[in-house]
Amino acid sequence: MISEWVSFMMFYLLAAVFSAFLAYCLYLRHVHQKYDHLPGPPRDNFLLGHIPSFRRAMKSKSLLHDSFLQWGEKYGPVYRMNSFHYVMIMVHCPEATKTIMMSPKYLKDPFVYKRLFNLFGKRFLGNGLITAVDHDTWYRQRRIMDPAFSSSYLRGSMGTFNEMSERLMDKLEEIAEMKTPAVMHDLVNCVTLDVICKVAFGVDLNFLMQTDSPFQNAVELCLKGMVLDIRDPFFRLFPKNWKIIQQVKDAAELLRKTGHKWIQNRKTAVENGEDVPQDILTQILRTADEEKVTNAKDDELMLDNFVTFFIAGQETTANQLSFAIMELGRHPEIYKRAKAEVDEVLGTKRDISYEDLGKFTYLSQVLKETLRLYPTAPGTNRWLHEDMVINGLRVPGGCSVAFSSYVSQRLEMFFKDPLKFDPERFDVNAPKPYYCYYPFSLGPRICLGQVFSQMEAKVVLAKLLQRFEFSLVPGQSFSIKDTGTLRPMSGVICNIKACS
Numbered sequence: 001m002i003s004e005w006v007s008f009m010m011f012y013l014l015a016a017v018f019s020a021f022l023a024y025c026l027y028l029r030h031v032h033q034k035y036d037h038l039p040g041p042p043r044d045n046f047l048l049g050h051i052p053s054f055r056r057a058m059k060s061k062s063l064l065h066d067s068f069l070q071w072g073e074k075y076g077p078v079y080r081m082n083s084f085h086y087v088m089i090m091v092h093c094p095e096a097t098k099t100i101m102m103s104p105k106y107l108k109d110p111f112v113y114k115r116l117f118n119l120f121g122k123r124f125l126g127n128g129l130i131t132a133v134d135h136d137t138w139y140r141q142r143r144i145m146d147p148a149f150s151s152s153y154l155r156g157s158m159g160t161f162n163e164m165s166e167r168l169m170d171k172l173e174e175i176a177e178m179k180t181p182a183v184m185h186d187l188v189n190c191v192t193l194d195v196i197c198k199v200a201f202g203v204d205l206n207f208l209m210q211t212d213s214p215f216q217n218a219v220e221l222c223l224k225g226m227v228l229d230i231r232d233p234f235f236r237l238f239p240k241n242w243k244i245i246q247q248v249k250d251a252a253e254l255l256r257k258t259g260h261k262w263i264q265n266r267k268t269a270v271e272n273g274e275d276v277p278q279d280i281l282t283q284i285l286r287t288a289d290e291e292k293v294t295n296a297k298d299d300e301l302m303l304d305n306f307v308t309f310f311i312a313g314q315e316t317t318a319n320q321l322s323f324a325i326m327e328l329g330r331h332p333e334i335y336k337r338a339k340a341e342v343d344e345v346l347g348t349k350r351d352i353s354y355e356d357l358g359k360f361t362y363l364s365q366v367l368k369e370t371l372r373l374y375p376t377a378p379g380t381n382r383w384l385h386e387d388m389v390i391n392g393l394r395v396p397g398g399c400s401v402a403f404s405s406y407v408s409q410r411l412e413m414f415f416k417d418p419l420k421f422d423p424e425r426f427d428v429n430a431p432k433p434y435y436c437y438y439p440f441s442l443g444p445r446i447c448l449g450q451v452f453s454q455m456e457a458k459v460v461l462a463k464l465l466q467r468f469e470f471s472l473v474p475g476q477s478f479s480i481k482d483t484g485t486l487r488p489m490s491g492v493i494c495n496i497k498a499c500s
């Protein structure tokens with residue numbers, strides 16, 4: 001009797017699962033029909049859509065963004081990709097880029113950004129500035145954070161930019177004396193970490209003097225975890241990946257614990273009436289005050305933004321610097337011109353002033369061109385809630401629209417001979433790129449740290465050109481590695497010699 005009942009239940013259970021699966025397949029077919037008039041690469045399979053292609057690209061160590069670029073060249077400025085029932089439309093059409101990105105009406109895609117709330121289940125970027133999708137939640141934070149990025153505050157940070165870059169110069173002098181090659185990416189990475197710690201949080205950690213810092217490793221692991229978690233929905237299912245997943249979770253925990261400690265120290269300093277800088281940390285405390293929610297939530301939001309600034313503001317700039325050094329090393333004539341400009345502006349002066357930065361015209365062009373070929377944060381997504389005609393094609397609402405600066409900035413239709421590193425493209429007399437160049441994103445959600453990062457990059461690069469001659473060690477790769485941000489595969493290994 002019992003076995004009959006069990007068989008009966010099993011039958012109904014299986015029938016229910018089968019019906020649910022069938023219903024899902026029908027829904028999927030409906031989604032496909034809704035978007036299949038748009039061009040796009042053939043799906044790998046009905047259920048998974050293009051996920052196997054993404055996984056193959058990630059496993060083969062080829063750059064997924066290069067696949068997006070090839071598809072962009074083949075299928076045009078609007079093309080479709082599927083992952084289960086999720087539809088993502090790649091758009092590289094300037095008018096649509098302008099309409100969507102410049103309007104606060106099109107929110108960030110919750111499917112992408114809510115997934116960064118946690119990293120493998122551990123709270124990570126939460127509701128901080130990058131991931132807040134809801135307009136009001138985001139706007140309240142952005143408004144409070146703005147003063148920490150005002151020109152007057154940044155002008156006051158020139159001392160720190162100089163001081164931290166001087167540490168790099170000291171380190172490079174040691175390396176030059178020892179006549180050993182310098183891994184430039186590791187070195188500039190320490191500088192940008194030191195800068196963000198000091199300018200944003202008032203803490204001096206001197207990463208250049210540390211070897212194998214757990215904090216530095218944690219930032220790197222979290223970035224890697226972001227890519228694995230977002231791009232491969234099956235990653236967490238395989239036991240062989242559980243070790244790295246645990247390491248990523250521990251790394252996220254370490255970042256948040258550090259944030260907690262620094263926030264408490266600052267709160268104590270404020271309570272004791274100490275004079276505290278009006279830096280990013282002070283603004284983070286203010287955002288929590290304004291939210292006027294429970295204490296526990298206050299702390300979580302503050303930690304979200306603490307982690308956000310490390311993730312957004314450090315590797316992106318370090319990678320830009322490494323790519324710039326790599327390209328200068330590959331192009332002696334560009335190197336010479338940039339150095340001549342630096343020598344003319346600085347002479348033998350040690351400290352770079354805010355006014356000097358405005359005189360580095362050619363160096364700015366080099367940095368802009370670096371971000372054209374190597375946009376270190378290579379794209380953004382918006383949610384299309386309503387139907388829209390893009391480039392003559394009707395795109396039904398209810399899908400994600402992806403804007404890849406990597407693709408757009410490497411398309412021949414926008415940039416002639418796109419793989420050529422040519423700072424002349426950004427000459428003051430050259431035509432301005434029209435909504436096809438956006439390494440810092442565009443519109444209301446544009447990078448908050450754009451000016452900060454470019455001031456920092458100019459100070460580091462100008463000092464490097466002023467004090468040292470560098471050349472690339474032959475035989476290294478010039479490929480790009482995708483670790484959440486884009487960075488040079490080789491680490492940019494240079495022979496360094498102090499200028500006489």
Ligand code: HEM
Nearest residue numbers: 129130312313316317320377380440441445447448449453
């Ligand atoms: C070369 C360096 C940098 C590049 C290429 C870069 C690029 C970007 C991009 C593309 C976004 C949009 C992300 C998205 O929509 O998902 C963004 C947002 C952001 N970035 Fe940067 N970034 C850089 C440096 C910095 C620095 C130094 C800071 C802070 C000190 C910073 C803080 C932020 C913040 C807070 C946001 C979110 C803005 C918002 O939504 O209101 N970034 N950045």
